[in-house]
Amino acid sequence: MRRFSIIVVVAFLLSLFCSGTLLAQDTLKLSIPLPLTGTQAKFGEMEKRSYEIAAEEINAKGGIKGKKVVLDFEDSQGKPEISRSIAEKLIDVKKQPVIFGDYSSSCSKAIAAVADERKVPYLVVTGAADDITQQNYKYVFRMNPPNALYAIGLISFLKEVVKPKTIVILYESSDFGTSGAKDMAMHAEKMGMKVLVYEKYEKGAVDFKPILSKVKAAKPDVIYMVSYVMDAALLMRQIKELRIDSKLFAGGAAGFALPEFVVNAKDASEYVVTATLWSPQVKYKGAKEYADKYKKLFKDYPSYHGAEAYSALYIIKDVLERAKSLNPEDIRVAMKATKMETAFGP
Template sequence: MKRFGIMLLIVSIFCLVAAPVMAANINLVIPLPLTGKQAKFGEIMKRSYEIAVEEINAKGGVKGQKLAISFEDSTGKPEIARSIVEKLIGTKKQPIIVGEYTSACAKAVAAVAEERKTPYLVVASADDNITQQKYKYVFRQNAVNSHYSDGVADYFKKIVKPSTIAILYESSAFGTSGAEAMRKDAKAMGIKVVVDEKYEAGSVDFKPILSKVKAAKPDVVYMVSYVMDASLLMKQIKELRIDAKQFAGGAAGFAIPEFLQNAKDAAEYVISATLWTEKLKYPGAKEYANKYKAKYGDFPSYHGASAYASLYVVADALKRAKDMQPESIRAAMKATNLMTAFGPVKFEDKEGYQNQNFNDTFVIQVQKGVFETIWPENHASKKYIFPVPTWKDRR
């Protein structure tokens, strides 16, 4: 019986911890990948949500009520993301869902949200067809993947003027649709695609594909990858001394601080599409970035900015909604017209998308180890460096 007693003790400690810790007015639970491959992005977003909620509460919260957020780890698996959302809608009666990162999880969440008629704000999942399903309750704040490359394509057209391109992308929904968008842009500009290769995400050796690239001698190389692959690709490009007029990345792995840390000097002059940079002239963008940097030592990526702004969007919608019912919140979300640190947010139905925010995309370039906004020129923080020196001429 002694053992039984010990077990009882353990269980009771368990229950004590499990008891609700917070008791605030508006509780939002945010599903995020906090472990697993996408944890890096989840972490950036988690920190940004926290900064945002602090500011919103300091300014008086929503309708006099304080906003409280907590997080649940979806581990990047759709069925777990769904578990969380089922719980939020079914048990906790949360009137609006925000969060998730990977497109697969966002799709699972979106389907549940639509069925249960609860608004869902997609923060950073890019796959085009999330907002092409004629969903009424799903809103997306970040641009769709097929628009991610708009800025880069424009830069190619006006500055680089390539005649051939190599497209490398990871095998994921994000990689595939990103590559497809660039293929279309290339066709429209009359650029010939000489290498078009998909690789298994998380590979360690890109040399077989890269030697193809080297043999084809493309003017530009466009890569769509998540974190580790991005820096590894650039490092191996440097090792193989592949020279191109311009190396470009399609956001995600190329636009976060880890890329600079891991790829080091191989990252120099690389341009990348991005949805946001800390140097943009949006109100609050700089303040947010500095706050984030002071706390965590790095500038946040566009994922963080989108997460940060999303809570403002939600708070704004909750303020305007006539009550806390999902239906009125949906109506308020639909009428959103807010200037945020992430840029203007407005949910439109066009080009076959529903409730989609069409924000501008930008081009950043690594200059002396930091990201500088270079395109479009009216947003530029530094002038672009072009032509890019060959590997031999560097240093």
């Protein structure tokens, strides 16, 4: 009796383990790794919703090659080992011919390594650190413009409009923040601006006033910050409290572009420009419909992370339709030739 019950339990667990592998004929099941719990869950959730919106639209128009798209989300918890587990599972157990998704750079790197070794194309959706595609990976593609572009966009604006002489750069301690700040410092120096303070902070810090009072004493023309949402809001709020007046507060994409920023920073967020990759007002085809739909469903405008996810699925659709067959090699060829305009942009 006892042995029997153990067998039952084991069988149950095994069936749970394998249940993902059953594939019906007329559906195309795609699994996406995303951080749905932990500190990055916010972005994971936003991307998840955006994928769902895209999938619904695609299905309404007949799916990919006549097959209905069924999405399945795997929680990577923002841990590289787990992202890798998921990638191995997708390649090996589910035989998925193409992988896309995940949020943080470290997770994307873990997946990229596996995908390249196993010769399965991987589309990096939001891992923004630059070195990921500069590694001669043959099977890794990205749709997210490298981090350096954030800085370039702003620089051209600064050159033409503000003409500052001095700049202060603050960035968060992550690979995204570090590489963003490095690029900005490089460009600023090229333009003849003097970098007065170049400093990083621990993500999630409560009090920025010590560092800000130092910034205030330096009297810069421009303050450039590479931060995520709430750090950005706190920074702006405390800048206002300290009455720092620079000509311009510039944000490097990530946090300053999120819709919450405006709500949370309250009246502090005036005179702020950001280099963002995308906003609901851009004129790419489909951008507005997507933003409205998202807003209607979740009472909130998405940021570019969502738009990227939304577009990623369209890219995958496009690639799969052009690929000669559903095997990884053909998909890679098709992906390499990809050039399309989505709601996110070209």
